[in-house]
Every structure is written in structure tokens, then in C-alpha cells.
């Protein structure tokens with residue numbers, strides 16, 4: 040892989056491991072072994088290593104977690120958490136510092152990282168092939184989250200996951216994910232992406248209209264409670280927090 044592409048993927052927070060069922064338009068991810076070795080050598084958790092060293096954005100993951108805490112996302116009763124595309128587990132690890140769910144389910148296409156998360160954090164890995172949460176029953180999850188996933192997959196994958204996220208969330212539960220909306224895409228930022236956004240790979244960074252998300256989730260009994268910008272690559276992404284009607 041060309042070094043420019045590697046740098047670009049690193050900034051995006053990708054896991055560069057080839058998988059057969061990653062249908063999100065991104066088929067190269069951060070190599071598991073090499074990243075773990077590098078993180079150990081730097082004496083950092085793998086999540087902090089990705090933030091600080093690979094992405095050059097120290098504290099980026101913690102920033103989102105802090106915002107979610109301030110919004111009360113972790114003070115609700117969280118018995119079951121589900122995360123789509125946890126990758127290295129940088130959000131998962133920090134989520135588990137904020138709450139102690141009885142079950143933490145993951146849907147992750149990169150097998151080495153999925154296995155590592157199961158072994159390290161005792162999470163439950165569900166079969167992942169595309170955009171279905173088929174192993175999770177309706178209305179069974181208190182918090183469903185996905186970070187830096189829906190700007191790496193195509194529109195159809197993201198929107199199919201949206202329906203599934205609403206289905207598995209229990210009444211009164213929350214759904215948290217980020218998308219690169221029009222809020223993140225003023226002309227100057229589009230220019231920044233165009234000139235500094237790297238080599239271009241797969242679907243990253245894929246945009247998704249904010250109003251489309253708000254209107255769609257409203258039809259699924261989920262209303263937008265809050266939103267904020269978080270750093271992503273050379274610019275930002277918008278984190279949306281939905282609550283499902285109790």
C-alpha cells in the first residue's frame with residue numbers, strides 16, 4: 040500500500056486489515072498486530088495511540104465521550120449497549136469507563152479486531168455481514184452507537200443500518216452516531232477536504248444529509264435530542280443523539 044494512502048487511512052481511523060465481508064466500500068484497515076505492537080511501544084492504549092500518534096488528534100475520542108456524558112447519555116440505566124464498527128475499540132473502551140452494561144454487543148467486519156475486543160473487554164461479537172443487526176431482538180438495547188462508521192460506508196449501508204438501529208433500541212433508549220452532514224460542509228471545508236483530504240479511498244468521507252436522518256428517525260419514533268461537531272480527518276463530523284419514544 041502506498042504510504043500516502045496509509046497516512047490517509049490513519050487519519051480516518053481505519054483498521055487496515057483485509058476482510059472478505061466488509062461491504063462498506065472500505066476494504067483495507069489498520070493491521071492488528073503492527074498497531075498493537077506500536078501502541079505497546081509507545082506505552083499507550085491502542086485507542087490513545089490511534090488518536091495521538093496515527094491521527095494527530097490527541098483527546099479526540101475523549102472529547103466525544105465527554106460531550107455524551109454531559110448530555111446524560113451514560114447516566115441513563117444502560118443494561119445493554121450495542122456498537123457498530125468499533126474497530127480498535129477506542130470508543131468502546133471509554134464507554135466502559137462511563138457505564139457497566141450487563142451486555143455489550145458488537146457488529147464488526149474486521150475479524151482480528153473483533154476477536155481482540157471479545158478477549159479484552161468480554162463483549163459479544165455478532166455475525167456481521169453488511170448492514171443487518173439480525174442477531175439482536177427488537178427493543179432490546181439501551182444505547183446503540185456507531186462512531187466514524189457511517190462516513191466510511193455507502194448511503195445504502197448507512198440507511199439500512201439506521202432502520203436496524205431504531206428497531207433494536209428499546210423505548211426510552213438512545214441512538215448515537217456521527218455523519219458528515221451539511222453542518223460540516225461549508226465551502227471552505229469542502230475545499231479543505233478536496234485539497235488535503237488524502238488519496239481518496241472507498242467511500243470515505245461519505246456525506247449524509249442531516250435532515251434526512253432527523254426525518255427518517257422521526258418516522259421510527261426517535262427524535263433528535265442533541266448534536267455536536269467532533270474532529271474527523273482534516274475537518275469534522277456531526278454527532279447526532281436520538282431518543283426513542285418511551
Ligand SMILES: C[S@@+](CC[C@H](N)C(=O)[O-])C[C@H]1O[C@@H](n2cnc3c(N)ncnc32)[C@H](O)[C@@H]1O
Nearest residue numbers: 052053063124125126146147148149169186187
Ligand atoms: C473508520 S473505522 C472506525 C472504527 C472505530 N469506530 C473508531 O472510531 O476508531 C470503521 C469501522 O467500521 C467497520 N466496518 C466497516 N464496514 C462495516 C459494516 N458493514 N458493518 C460493521 N462494521 C463495519 C470497520 O471494520 C472499522 O472497524
